Amino acid sequence: MAYQPLNRARVEASIATAKTVFRQFQAVLPPFAAWTIQDWEGRGSEFDEVRDCALGWDVTDFGSRDFPRIGRTLFTLRNGHIRDPRYPKSYAEKLILDPEGQRAPAHFHRTKREDIINRGGGNICVQLTRTDGEDRPAKGNLDVVIDGCRRTIASGETIRLTPGESLCIPPRTIHQFWGEEGTGYRIDGVGYTVSGEVSSVCDDVADNFFFADLVRYPTIVEDAPRLHYLCNEYPKAGSA
Numbered sequence: 001m002a003y004q005p006l007n008r009a010r011v012e013a014s015i016a017t018a019k020t021v022f023r024q025f026q027a028v029l030p031p032f033a034a035w036t037i038q039d040w041e042g043r044g045s046e047f048d049e050v051r052d053c054a055l056g057w058d059v060t061d062f063g064s065r066d067f068p069r070i071g072r073t074l075f076t077l078r079n080g081h082i083r084d085p086r087y088p089k090s091y092a093e094k095l096i097l098d099p100e101g102q103r104a105p106a107h108f109h110r111t112k113r114e115d116i117i118n119r120g121g122g123n124i125c126v127q128l129t130r131t132d133g134e135d136r137p138a139k140g141n142l143d144v145v146i147d148g149c150r151r152t153i154a155s156g157e158t159i160r161l162t163p164g165e166s167l168c169i170p171p172r173t174i175h176q177f178w179g180e181e182g183t184g185y186r187i188d189g190v191g192y193t194v195s196g197e198v199s200s201v202c203d204d205v206a207d208n209f210f211f212a213d214l215v216r217y218p219t220i221v222e223d224a225p226r227l228h229y230l231c232n233e234y235p236k237a238g239s240a
Contacts, residue, residue: 122183
């Protein structure tokens with residue numbers, strides 16, 4: 001397999017696909033989701049919460065250079081900021097595009113607690129693994145809650161969420177989730193599912209723990225015109 005860095009053409013194509021799939025499942029985005037870089041020109045400090053809390057489009061391969069397999073396309077709808085008292089929200093919400101075959105790398109969050117919700121399409125598979133006292137994968141059992149129902153699973157087990165179902169993931173629980181092969185809303189032969197994430201404040205700078213040499217926001221190869229700013233690319237107020 002030829003590994004390639006994430007490029008702008010793929011970023012923009014992924015955003016276009018996400019818009020189509022979200023619309024299919026009536027997941028309506030706020031107006032700024034459609035803004036181009038020209039639309040941001042002259043936008044002032046009234047949009048600082050969008051900039052400072054990393055709201056908006058987020059397309060990443062985590063530095064894997066293998067976006068079809070290890071990557072994410074998502075839209076952050078709301079978030080707070082634990083280091084900035086101007087943004088006191090204690091919660092966050094995201095919409096995530098789940099193509100067949102693609103997942104985020106195995107990781108956990110040091111403090112964030114999150115619910116993963118299957119918003120429509122096919123099935124979502126979620127693999128959960130417990131950690132020991134030194135943040136390493138551990139054997140044993142895990143207590144999980146699915147739509148308010150508590151059950152016990154083996155560490156490393158995969159749970160299948162059908163549309164409408166949700167799962168709570170506590171802090172320091174290793175997880176990966178993906179759209180199940182052969183399910184989902186199909187575009188050009190690929191099945192897509194939409195998952196939602198409702199959580200405590202999302203701090204992608206300090207709260208993520210990956211088990212490989214990966215980065216949350218990789219450098220993007222500029223091989224095509226940029227149509228949208230990603231959540232980590234916004235210009236300062238009035239400078240666009």
